[in-house]
Structures are given as C-alpha cells and as structure tokens.
Amino acid sequence: xxxxxxxxxxxxxxxxxxxxxxxxxxxxxxxxxxxxxxxxxxxxxxxxxxxxxxxxxxxxxxxxxxxxxxxxxxxxxxxxxxxxxxxxxxxxxxxxxxxxxxxxxxxxxxxxxxxxxxxxxxxxxxxxxxxxxxxxxxxxxxxxxxxxxxxxxxxxxxxxxxxxxxxxxxxx
Amino acid sequence: xxxxxxxxxxxxxxxxxxxxxxxxxxxxxxxxxxxxxxxxxxxxxxxxxxxxxxxxxxxxxxxxxxxxxxxxxxxxxxxxxxxxxxxxxxxxxxxxxxxxxxxxxxxxxxxxxxxxxxxxxxxxxxxxxxxxxxxxxxxxxxxxxxxxxxxxxxxxxxxxxxxxxxxxxxxxxxxxxxxxxxxxxxxxxxxxxxxxxxxxxxxxxxxxxxxxxxxxxxxxxxxxxxxxxxxxxxxxxxxxxxxxxxxxxxxxxxxxxxxxxxxxxxxxxxxxxxxxxxxxxxxxxxxxxxxxxxxxxxxxxxxxxxxxxxxxxxxxxxxxxxxxxxxxxxxxxxxxxxxxxxxxxxxx
Numbered sequence: 001x002x003x004x005x006x007x008x009x010x011x012x013x014x015x016x017x018x019x020x021x022x023x024x025x026x027x028x029x030x031x032x033x034x035x036x037x038x039x040x041x042x043x044x045x046x047x048x049x050x051x052x053x054x055x056x057x058x059x060x061x062x063x064x065x066x067x068x069x070x071x072x073x074x075x076x077x078x079x080x081x082x083x084x085x086x087x088x089x090x091x092x093x094x095x096x097x098x099x100x101x102x103x104x105x106x107x108x109x110x111x112x113x114x115x116x117x118x119x120x121x122x123x124x125x126x127x128x129x130x131x132x133x134x135x136x137x138x139x140x141x142x143x144x145x146x147x148x149x150x151x152x153x154x155x156x157x158x159x160x161x162x163x164x165x166x167x168x169x170x171x172x
Numbered sequence: 173x174x175x176x177x178x179x180x181x182x183x184x185x186x187x188x189x190x191x192x193x194x195x196x197x198x199x200x201x202x203x204x205x206x207x208x209x210x211x212x213x214x215x216x217x218x219x220x221x222x223x224x225x226x227x228x229x230x231x232x233x234x235x236x237x238x239x240x241x242x243x244x245x246x247x248x249x250x251x252x253x254x255x256x257x258x259x260x261x262x263x264x265x266x267x268x269x270x271x272x273x274x275x276x277x278x279x280x281x282x283x284x285x286x287x288x289x290x291x292x293x294x295x296x297x298x299x300x301x302x303x304x305x306x307x308x309x310x311x312x313x314x315x316x317x318x319x320x321x322x323x324x325x326x327x328x329x330x331x332x333x334x335x336x337x338x339x340x341x342x343x344x345x346x347x348x349x350x351x352x353x354x355x356x357x358x359x360x361x362x363x364x365x366x367x368x369x370x371x372x373x374x375x376x377x378x379x380x381x382x383x384x385x386x387x388x389x390x391x392x393x394x395x396x397x398x399x400x401x402x403x404x405x406x407x408x409x410x411x412x413x414x415x416x417x418x419x420x421x422x423x424x425x426x427x428x429x430x431x432x433x434x435x436x437x438x439x440x441x442x443x444x445x446x447x448x449x450x451x452x453x454x455x456x457x458x459x460x461x462x463x464x465x466x467x468x469x470x471x472x473x474x475x476x477x478x479x480x481x482x483x484x485x486x487x488x489x490x491x492x493x494x495x496x497x498x499x500x501x502x503x504x505x506x507x508x509x510x511x512x513x514x515x516x517x518x519x520x
Binding site for chain 1: 255294295296299300302303304305306307309313314316317325328329333335336339356
C-alpha cells in the first residue's frame, strides 16, 4: 500500500467516524464540531486526489464560513442538550441495516456500472487555472445563473427577516 | 551551481530542521513583539514600560513565560470542560499553521542541495493561509461559549461575527494582487515584484496599482486579529476580558501567543503581497548579499508590527454598530470596486 492510499483511508475513516458522531452526540455544538471534522477530512481527501483548489475552498467556505455561522447560531440561541426518545425500535432495527445496504448498493453501482474510470490518486485536474477555465469559460452561463439564484435567496431571506411595517407602528 | 534532487530521507530531515527553526524564530518573535508593544506603548503614554528584568527589560518575556508556567491553572467548575481545554489549543495551532507556507527568501544552497527558505511551497499557499485564518475563529468562539459566562459568550459572539464579516473584505482585497501576478503561490507573487519602475521606484504591488487594496487589507487584517481599534471581542471596559475571561496561566498564554502569532502572519502576508517580500537593495560582499534579503524581509515585518503598536497607542475602540457598518457598507464595496478596477486595468 502506498503512503497516499493509507492517508486516503485514514481521512475516510475520520470522515465516516465524524458523521456517525454527528448523529450520536446529544449536544448541538458537539454535532456541529463533528461536522467540521467531516468537512476537514473531506478537504484532505480532495487534496490527496490532486484537487488542491477544491480542498482549499472546502475549508474556507464550509469549515470556515458556513460552520462558523452554525456555531454562531447555536451559541446565540444557547441551544441545550437534546432529549433522546427511547421510542422507535423500528428505526433502529430497520434504519441501520437499511442505510448500510443502501450505501453499499450505491457504492457498487457507482463502481461497477458507471462508464467513467475511477480517478487514480493525485490525478484530478485540480489546478486553479483548470478550474477557472471551466468556471469562467466553459460553464460561464450556469455559473452566473447560480450566482443570481443565490442573490435571490439572500434577498428573500432579508425580506422574510425584516419585520412588517404596520404592526411596528401600532406598537410604537 | 548544480543542485542535486532531494532524496526522501534528506527531504524529511530538511523539513524537520526548517520547521523547528521557523517555530523557534516565530515564538521568539512573538515574545519580543509583546516586549516591543509594552515598551513602545509605554513611551507613547510617557512611562518607561518594562525596565527591571535585564537591560531595557529585555528578559521580561522570559520572566513572563516562567510566570505563566508556574501559575495555578484554574478550571472553573461551571465550564464545559472538553471544549474549554480544546479552545486555546485550537487558537494556537491555527495561528502557528499558517506560517508554514510563508517564504522568507530565495533558495540557499547547502552541501549541493538547493533548499528554499520556506517550510513548504504550495501552489495554493495564499488560499491555505486564508483557510487556516478562517478556522482560527473557532478557538475564540468556542472559548467564549464553553466558559459559560455571559462576558465570555458576548466576546465569542462578537469575535465570530466580526471575523466572518471582515474575512470577505480581506479576501477580496487580495484578489487584485492575485489578478496581477496570476498565481496563488506566495513565491511567484513575490518574484513578480522584483525590479523597478523608472529606475528607482521598486516594483512592489503597492506602487503597482494596489494602493487601495493594501489599505483595505490593512484594516480588515486588524479586524481579523482582534486588535485595537477592532478589539471588541476582548473589550476590557465592557466585557472584563471577553472570550478569555475565565482563562488563566498557560491556557491564557496560548490565546496571547495566538494573537501575536497572527499579527506576525498578517505582517508577513502584507510584506509578501504588497511590499515585495525580500526584495530590496543588494550590495557588498557575497555573504552580505545572501543575508540582505532576510534582513529586508525582517525589517519590513518590523515596520508593520510597529504600525500595529502605534495604532494601538493612538486610536480608540469602535462601537459595535460602527464596526459592522464600516465592514459591510464601506470596506466591502470599496474592495469590490478595487477588484473591478484592477481587472479592467489588467485586461486593458
């Protein structure tokens, strides 16, 4: 086994362990931190595949910005520990095997049935120049349309968050 | 000079040696930045600063370090212990990580091996620094939250809001430089700044159209490092000590070291991106010629650190609403305008 492969498996284990821990933890902040670990491990995987730019963006955007907002909201609301219901034994009996079979099935289909070959380690064209060529040349229109979509979402959030004017005046 | 390719063993050895040297130099620089700050602010306020330990108080950092080590390490009973312990470590680790991609000079040749003066040269070096900086907020935010104390929590909340807001302006202020040099590698960016305009003006990015970009970077960087006038997360007149209210001894020292290490990283980045890195006039015998780049790099960083301290001695703290409107309504539009102007100028 090459050193790359060992690292790849190690990051994969961290990733899955983080995801399981995310579900198992009772406190929201612990769950959020496990999600950060998952994001960081994913960035490591991207880095090993050779997609340096995607790895950096994964850390900056997901671990550095989005998850900070998650943590911020949890801190602001001072969300306490969740109460676990002992309830659904069906979920435990059917859910866990179901998820396992599902993921094995998806992995099998992706590995066996897809026409593209698996990317060898370190071979992904991840140089920033390649990404820029794709984003700003080959897929310029979808890229710009997505940004407009996000802008609309932001404006929608502002509209929803701002208080309606009339009740405020009545209150004053 | 012909240089041999490094074998794996030599590569690991060289990397370890370089890491140790950089770490020792960085931590010493951190300690003496604290000394410098106390001394300079002291003189600005018409007092002496540390004078008792050693000549000019030069051994004060060593005395402080010993004091931190021997102080009782209190853990208050009401804290959330795992995160309370992890937060200062996270702050320090992220602060020290970003130095690993900072280049200090050109390659030197030892025993026939060409060794770049940098721990590692990534072609996404700048992005790595930005990513690590954006993770640095967790140390502060989690310290504030896990302390279970209203002042700490307010400090942590302020810190995360402030750092997320100013990160955008910080990132955008650097894009102008990136467009001009066409690479994320700090070495390439510095190499692009060699030479002169008209024979005497150095070809540094600040004289090459990035004047506005530099000032946006400077202001955003002050906010990112939680320094006056942006030190709201630890505003002592309102929040006791903000996010590190409950911390004592070495755990407090870790936050302290993280803050000063971040200051040094920010100064390094400003030097590399806007002030030509290690470029400067070279003269004299060969040995002096090979040492001068390191000297210029250090001198530029010193100027930035002095500026930090000078600003601290001069300006009052922002109000929170001023901080937010300055970041979002002034700095961010200015950074976008700078980006568009640079892009147009380069395409022209």
